[in-house]
Amino acid sequence: MFNFTPVVRVLLLINVLVFLVTNDAIIDQFGLHSFLSDQFNPIQLLTHMFLHGGFNHILSNMIGLIVFGPMLEQFWGPRRFTFFYFFCGFGSALLFSAVNYxxxxxxxxxxxxxxxxxxxxxxxxxxxxxxxxxxxxxxxxxxxxxxxxxxxxxxxxxxxxxxxxxxxxxDEPMVGASGAVFGVIMGFGLLFPNTELFLLFLPIPIKAKYLVIMYGGYELYSGIYRAQSDNVAHFAHIGGMLFAFILIKYWGSQRKTFY
Known part of the structure; x- marks a missing residue:
């Protein structure tokens, strides 16, 4: 059903294994805390990407990873895809932390x-x-x-x-691979914009570029006009998409350099 490329498979396995052993103490220690919190530790910029707050949280993120990640890994190769994934994850954490500050x-x-x-x-x-x-x-x-x-x-x-x-x-930590996964979705939309996708909530196919626009617009609106009961880190999602856009455009510009 899914084409599990090597890096996607490893990321999926690590996320699932970590989820199975995660408890409140682990989230408090390794979730990403505000720069203003005494509990902030730089390592949390990495570790928060492998923690999730519940089954639905990890399910949605891993579906996004295994649907959109393999084509990017096949296109770039394992090393570049790995760098891209963590670059988007770090970028999402930085934007979220700046807004949170x-x-x-x-x-x-x-x-x-x-x-x-x-x-x-x-x-x-x-x-x-x-x-x-x-x-x-x-x-x-x-x-x-x-x-x-x-x-x-x-x-x-x-x-x-x-x-x-x-x-x-x-002191409330932010957790999840969402920033990195939204970066993967953005990367897919930029590299394969006319690929048609079938979504569970839409009976008709939609091109990847329009899906990215929909996701980006929704996250931007939700981040700016966030409801009091909304505990989703929308600016982390936006950060992942933004850093994906920057990196892909940078890589694209390098192709035009001649020596």
């Missing part, structure tokens, strides 16, 4: 402003903007704060909650 810096600045002038109104505004998936758990406290806006203990608790929100977000 600015987002977390904004949260930190908001906390500093709240500490300087705590009130129910400013706490409510902070929560609306930065609480994300923690919002529902804070509803009882918000209601209590609204009833007793001048209570000193409640104000101190609100400051502690704001600090906790920052800590939880900055």
């Amino acid at each position: 600015f987002e977390m810096h904004d949260v930190y600045e908001a906390i500093q402003a709240y500490r300087a002038n705590p009130s129910f109104e400013s706490f409510s505004a902070f929560i609306d903007q930065h609480a994300g998936s923690y919002y529902d758990r804070l509803v009882p406290f918000i209601e209590q704060f609204k009833k007793f806006p001048n209570d000193s203990k409640t104000i101190q608790d609100s400051i502690a909650i704001a600090n906790k929100i920052f800590t939880n977000q900055v």
Whole structure:
């Protein structure tokens, strides 16, 4: 059914084996943390690519790898394909980390402003903007704060909650091969743009170049207008596609150099 080329086979095997032994402690240690986190370690720029948060997560990534990866490996050869895969993975991690740094810096600045002038109104505004998936758990406290806006203990608790929100977000690791796989999808679309693909959710064939445009547009929109409940690292996906585009265009330009 699938043509498992050597590098694709090894990447698939490593990802599956790592998934089978993965637990929360491994994800905390080897998932990619924010540059602002005390848990950040440079090795996480590599190790996060082999960790996944659940069965559906690894399934979707490995399907993308085995569908689009073999043709690229056959076209480039194992060494160039391996370099391409990890280049896209590193690139996705760097773009994600850069965006995350600015987002977390904004949260930190908001906390500093709240500490300087705590009130129910400013706490409510902070929560609306930065609480994300923690919002529902804070509803009882918000209601209590609204009833007793001048209570000193409640104000101190609100400051502690704001600090906790920052800590939880900055220490939340990003995992998955998605960045590298999205790079592979982009590479496939650039090199084989008119190849027709059949997708599970579309009854008609679609050319690879249009699939890449659809994926890229969706990820860009979702990254900019991300819902509070959305825990997908869209900018990691965009980073993988962007670095794939850059590398393929660079390799293409080298062919035009004569000696």
